[in-house]
Amino acid sequence: MSSNSRIIGVSLGHRTLAEADHWILALDPAPVLACTHLVGEPFPHVAISVLSVSPITSPPELRSAADAAATGRSGRAVRFPGVERLTGDLTVGEILQRSSISRVDVLGGGPAEAGTVVATGDFVRPQFQGGELVLVTTPAAGGRLVPFERRDPTPCCADH
Incomplete structure (x- = not known):
């Protein structure tokens, strides 16, 4: 740079x-x-x-x-640095090692455990919070996490 x-x-x-x-x-x-x-x-x-x-x-x-x-x-x-290495299923620890993301949080639950698997869906959009790059996730099936922001979110009330 x-x-x-x-x-x-x-x-x-x-x-x-x-x-x-x-x-x-x-x-x-x-x-x-x-x-x-x-x-x-x-x-x-x-x-x-x-x-x-x-x-x-x-x-x-x-x-x-x-x-x-x-x-x-x-x-x-x-x-952001390392974004190209955040594909597939990765542990929280791998995400932190491979990128400039400082923390992985579970929405409403605080920091995620280092060994927890995150199904990235090849789409990771962390947010800057207090000067740190933080990936917010939500629980998914099988004890995994998924990024809170999805590439193709289901529209609200899609089944109505």
Whole structure:
């Protein structure tokens, strides 16, 4: 990573997390770190912070959202060190060893045990919390955990 790397805020008006993820994953070269941020101004959308040496510009009307993303203290990480090694079923300990994730939590239950298996579904989106990258999980069948955020979540009331 170059000493000229810095966090840049980008706002292109992405309406969904999936749209923002797609834009991030299409960057070439891939950034070391890229996060999404939900912003409300000038309209609800997803802004992005990215560690980059290259300037990425936002339209003037979205500059305040880009600035908010660049200076935000939280974010949902799409690209982060080790993300490419978080595929398949891994133990909590393996996730912590293979990536920059600092902690794996069970929603409402605190830190997960190091030997507990996480079925990643090849889709891991940790959140920055208090300066640490934290993967929030939920219990699944067979004593396993799954990431709280799923690639293709079931819509609320899908069976109604």
